[in-house]
Amino acid sequence: MNALTRDFVNLVNTAEENQTAKEQTSGAQFREKLHLMPPVGWLNDPNGLCQMDGVFHAFFQYSPFNAEGGVKMWGHYTSTNLIDWEYKGVSLYPDQPFDCHGVYSGSAFLEDGTMYLYYTGNVKLEDGDFDYINTGREANTVLVTTKDGIHFGSKKELLRNSDYPSDLTCHVRDPKVWKKDDTYYMIQGARTKNDVGQALIFESSDKINWHFHSRIESEKPFGYMWECPDYFETDGIKILSSSVQGLEGKEWADRNVYQSGYFLVDGDILDSYKLSPYHLWDYGFDYYAPQSFEAEDGRRIHISWMGMPDCEEYTNPTTKDGWQHCFTFPREVFIKDGKVCQKPVHELDAKKQQLQDVQNELTQSGCPVYEVNVDGIKENHFQAVLSDELILNYENGRFQMHFTTKSKTSVSAGRSLRYAEVGTLENVKILADTSSVEVFVNDGEFVFSTRYYPNDYKIVVHSPSAHITFDKIQ
Structure with a gap:
């Protein structure tokens, strides 16, 4: 451990201890039960998600010194059931010349009892007049390995900006690695000098020496940057x-500042392929930078940052309490009738206690962590009101999530309206935690996520002829 790392360790430990003492004194009104949060400060992208020897690992972008963000490192949680998580401390610090301004996002690849963690080492130069798009930034691909997820070897710088195609800006990042036959492949997000987003694929025979293989592009320019790319197959469907x-444009005017979604891949992504239209993973307010991994039982598990970068529309009042953001609850990605769907991982079932099983209408108060299932919806008639201000309903062909009050001091903290075009409404699942709500429509074909900040917890559901259950989550 070098001197810089020791200084980081001491500073992080002090910040976390001070936060714990503060919460013991003043309480922690909006701390979540099911969703991973930072011990203190700021959390964003999930990184290095994997399961090794029965243990789930979730690393996360972590800025412990400031709830508004700052220099990034990797915090680390582990779990045996995707619900009860144990904080393991900071695993990777920005302590080398090639990552001195941030241990940015990356992934885990498992092979022969070793976890290979690939990430982007961020360097931001300060001794010149830089735009930090074409000049002034380094995006270095870095590898570190571990046998147990706790003790880590030395970092290796694998790729620098000079190793990427010359028509790209300095924005190349977020490596994700997989293996096919005897070759390893790495996908990274990129921005060209013409401000066109795309993904890059590199190949290697040894996981260390990487060479540019190809690009992944849409037929027409689609955005200026493709962050956090992920490629996988589930139930025979290829997903990028x-x-x-x-x-930009009318289609995106009522959406978030940035989007997170996927293309279906027809053909071989390494050779000849065609991308489908872009589908959103989530139609709500707080969702970005998802990452997936394959569990040991073969399930494809998906976790995202329940937040949004560069957002001026709404806020999170927990910043005054010294922390901000969380992850989405882990979701299983599956295919139903040819459609990509998501649902909460089945491990949640063991935590449920059913309190109500009714028809037509449900009212429940005083329970902050729960799941509501509404099945057999007739003629699209459905409405749910949470904490008097968050309304979920179907109206004029749209499923809507909207807040009655947009004030930044209200339950919404500035959030307003999100929607998706839904032909026929069949069922709705609502998963609510202390300060978050995730809604799964039509078996998770459409999902809506949001943070919210109620003073009390009440839900009223009205859906004539529907079967409604309310489960408290313990």
Whole structure:
């Protein structure tokens, strides 16, 4: 451990201890039960998601010194059931010349009892007149390995900007690695000098020496940056996921500042392929930078940052309490009738206690963590009101999530309206935590996520002829 790392360790430990003492004194009104949060400060992208020897690992972008963000490192949680998580401290610090301004996003690849963590080392130069798009920034691809997810070897710088195609800006990042036959492949997000988003694929025979293989592009320019790319197959369907920045036009006017979605891939992504239209993973307010991994039982598990970068529309009042943001609850990605769907991982079932099983209408108060299932919806008639201000309903062909009050001091903290065009409404699942709500429509074909900040917890559901259950989550 070098001197810089020791200084980071001491500073982080002090910040976390001070936050714990503060919460013991003043309480923690909006701390979540099911959703991973930072011990203190700021959390954003999930990184290095994997399951090794029965243990789930979730690393996360972490800025412990400031709830508004700052220099990034990787915090680390582990779990055996995707619900009860144990904080393991900071695993990777920005302590080398090639990552001194941030251990940025990356992934885990498992092989022969070793976890290979690939990430982007961020360097931001300060001794010149830089635009930090074409000049003044380094995006270095870095590798570190571990046998147990706790003890880490030395970092290796694998790729620098000079190793990427010359028509790209300095924005190349977020490596995700997989293996096919005897070759390893790495996908990274990129922005060209013409401000066109795309993904890059590199190949390697040894996981260390990487060479540019090909690009992944849409037929027409689509945004200026494809962040956090992820490529995987589930139930025979090939999926290219990416968080796209710079989408403009009427279709995106009522959406988030940046989008997170996926293309279906027809053909061989390494050779000849065609991308489908872009589909959103989530139609709500707080969702960005998803990453997936394959669990040991074969399930494809998806976790996202339940937040949004560069957002001026709404806020999170927990910043005054010294922390901000969380992850989405882990979701299983599956295919139903040819459609990509999502649902909460089945491990949640063991935590449920049913309190109500009714028809037509449900009212429940005083329970902050719960799941509501509404099945057999007739003629699209459905409405749910949470904490008097968050309304979920179907209206004029749209499923809507909207807040009655947009004030930044209200339940919404500035959030307003999000929607998706839904032909026929069949069922709705609502998963609510202390300060978050995730809504799964039509078996998760459409999903809406949001943070919210109620003073009390009440839900009223009205859906004539529907079967409604309310489960408290313990």
